[in-house]
Amino acid sequence: MPDCYNGRNMGLVSRSLWYADGLAFECLRCGRCCAGPEEGYVWVSREEIAAIAEFLGMAEADFRNRYVRRVGWRHSLVERPDNKDCIFLNYDAAGLSACAIYPVRPAQCRTWPFWPRNLKSPAAWSLAAQRCPGINRGQKHTFDEIQRKRSRTRA
DSSP: OOOOOOTTTHHHHHHHSTTTTOEEEOOOOOOGGGOOSSOOOOBOOHHHHHHHHHHHTOOHHHHHHHHEEEETTEEEEOBOTTTOOBTTEEEOTTSOEEETTGGGOOHHHHTTTOOTTTTSOHHHHHHHHHHOTTEEEEEEEOHHHHHHHHHHOOO
């Protein structure tokens, strides 16, 4: 489905999309969105790489060498080789996930689960919910909020 969302046609578009009435999501800090077992990609822009490097107190070149891999013409954060978890995924003493770069996490992380592939259909949303127990729970996010997040992700 083409992305017809823009300010002029918002009313028409919002009535035509299956999530026009909003969707519920509450992060339960399970960490499944950041964990393997399959290989995945956390796409990062130049600006995000610079922000994360600064947050970690590293030179950008050192950060790139240690934590970034090139995938075609894009860049992704590396994963832990043993389990394919995001390199920055940690767990606290209570077993809740804790992102080591949370204040400067990439847009892809900030916009979960409102990614285009999860919003294609109710079936796609349900498939994402099988992995993420926070989908269909908690706060209902408005159509406008979902569209803003959807448009910001490169996932």
